[in-house]
Amino acid sequence: MENMHSLLRRQLRKQFGNNIPDIPGWDTFLKQVNDAYQEFDADRNMLERALEISSQELLETNSQLRAVLEAFPDVFLLLDSQGIIIELKAGRSTDLYMSPEQLLGHHIEVIHPDISNSPFATAVEQVLQSGKLISFEYPVLLNQQEHYFEARLLPVSGDHVFVIIRNVTERRIMEDQLRYLSMHDALTGLYNRSYFKLETAHLEKQSRRPIGLIVGDVDGLKLVNDTLGHEAGDDLLIKAAHVLKDSLRDCDFVARIGGDEFAAILYDCNTPGIEGVIKRIEKNIALVNSRNPTLPLSISLGYAVRNDASKSMDELFKEADDNMYKEKLDHRKNFNANLVSTLMSSMDEKHFFNQDHVEQMQELVCIMAEALDMSPSQISCMNLLAQYHDIGQVGISDAVLFKKGKLNSQERLQIERHPEIGYRIARLSPELMPIADWILRHHEWWNGQGYPCGLAGEDIPLECRILALVDAYSAMTSDRPYRKAMSHEEAIEEIKSKAGTQFDPELVRLFLSEIETKFPSPGSKS
Structure with a gap:
């Protein structure tokens, strides 16, 4: 009885008291019943433990679900079959325009600002009928x-x-921005080439509609990028875009279809109409240049007109493009001359390139050239080199050119670009073409440590070696933004110290001799 299950012991005592009958096989029967009770207890304990664990997991799951709901910026609503809001859950950061009190117990339609046109009632009905998810935006x-x-x-x-x-406002704004960028040029704000192709494909189906097409190409953009930098080139493209857009009707279409190329579609337009637009564009270009003569805008234009179904849009574009290139050949020479003239004027306006500086440089190169028995034509070219050797500095920012203090490595690299920039400019000018190579090489050193070509010794043109001496002396004896002028004596000592490294040593001796003869120092004997 000691190991008997308590429930079995209680039942036996209730039936037999303390006189448990001694029946053959009775002990075996009682043992089997007792084992059954024990197994039942074990199963019950296991079940109770399982229920306990499941309850804990459920609580944890509910807690996690509550955390998820609070983390979401969404509103969760439960509706009955009539569309009445019977339960509401909302996250802490939910950005909704109605409070829970305005929603609970009301029809879902109240959530829409225009109840008379609310799509919610129809949506609820469709969901209940179809058993499928429905979504929409409002x-x-x-x-x-x-x-x-x-x-x-x-x-x-x-x-x-x-x-x-x-709330999907941010997503919609982003989608709108992406849609805009997919159709527009980021720099000018005009339509891009992809959208231009879509529009021409659409017009291909309207073969009988009169269409005018203008193709324009900004003249000299690569030259401007190479000499003045891409920022100046971008400014030129933006000006071109404004001119074209302002010259067209509101209903017309204009796109940037390449680096320097634009195209405009004029709907329901004839030849006199498109010729009038061309004149308006040219007039507006002249107006822009009169207001900002520093960097002139020039656009080569070509046009074509389709009056019937005899031309495809591709054929129309090719005709306009061919006409543009014919005009570009005429524009190129004039544009290059005008740009070089503008750049030369811009260089003259830099305050340290004043007339006194130029005259001093020209006087010194003439002294050296005459001492070397150069011809009059060579001396004339040397004078031109003295005036325009640094024309490439128009492509360097004023912040770097006029910086007070030491240049950093990036600024030094900018400065060292000016001979190459000057070379490109000079090759466009008949006047400067003879000295283009000298402009490129005027910063080479005798020991090969100069720039941009790393030439050394007599591989450096004589004219460049002369200019290097003259330029160094003139620069050292002139005030600069970053330092005061040296004395004549200090400059001479500096030149002597650089003979054989920066300067041709033979030319240094000649220069010192000539300069002491022509410009004796205060302490020398006359």
């Missing part, structure tokens, strides 16, 4: 700004509908 005006919300409705058991409301 606008709401908040603080005089349009916001967008997405509603997702799906069926749940018991003829209920679960609704998720989410």
Whole structure:
């Protein structure tokens, strides 16, 4: 009885008291019953433990679910079969335009700002009938700004509908921006080549509609980029875009279809009409240049007109493009001359390239050239080199050119580009072409440590070696933004110290001799 299950012991005592009958096989029977009770207890304990664990897991799951709901910026609604909001859950950061009190117990239609046109009632009915998810977006005006919300409705058991409301304004704004960028040029704001192709494909189907097409190419853009930098080139493209857009009707279409190429579509336009637009573009270009003569704008233009179905849009574009290139051949020479003239004027306006500096340089190179028995034509070219050797500095920012203090490595690299920039400019000018190679090499050193070509010794043109001496002396004896002028004596000592490294040593001796003869120092004997 000691090891007997308590329930079996209690039942035996109730039936037999303390006189348990001694029946053959009775002990075996009682043992089997007792074992059954013990197994039942074990199963019950296991079940109770399982229920306990499941309860804990359920609590944890509910806790996690609550955390998820609070983390989401969404609103969760439960509707009955009539569309009445019977339960609401919302995250702490939910950005909704209505409070829970305005929603609970009301029809879902109240969530839409225009109840008479609310899509919610129809959506609830469709979800319950189809058993499938339905979603849509709707606008709401908040603080005089349009916001967008997405509603997702799906069926749940018991003829209920679960609704998720989410603010999707940021996503819509991003989608609108991406859509805009897919159709527009980022720099000018005009339509891009992809959208131009879509539009021409659309017009291909309207073969009988009169269409005018203008193709324009900004003259000298590569030269401007190479000499003045891409920022100046971008400014030129933006000016071109404004001129073209301002010259067209509001209903017309203009796109940037390449690096320097634009195209405009004029709807329902004839030849006199498109010729009038061309004249308006040319007039507006002249107006822009009169207001900003520093960097002149020039656009080569070509046009073509389709009056019937005899021309495809591809043929129309090719005709306009061919006409543009014919005009570009005429423009190129004039544009190059005008740009070089503008750049030369710009260089003269730099305050340290004053007339006194130029005259001193020219006087010194003439002294050296005459001492070397150079011809009059050579001396004339040397004078031109003295004036325009640094024309490439128009392509260097004023912040670097006039910096007070030591240049950093990046600024030094900018400065060292000016001989190459000057070379490109000079090759465009008949006047400067003879000295283009000298402009490129005027910063080479006798020991090969100069730039940009790393030439050494007599591989450096004589004219460049002369200019290097003259330029160094003139620079050292002139005030600069970053230092005061040296004395004549200090400059001479500096030149002597650089003989054989920066300067041709033979030319240094000649220069010192000539300069002491022509410009004796205050302490020398006359």
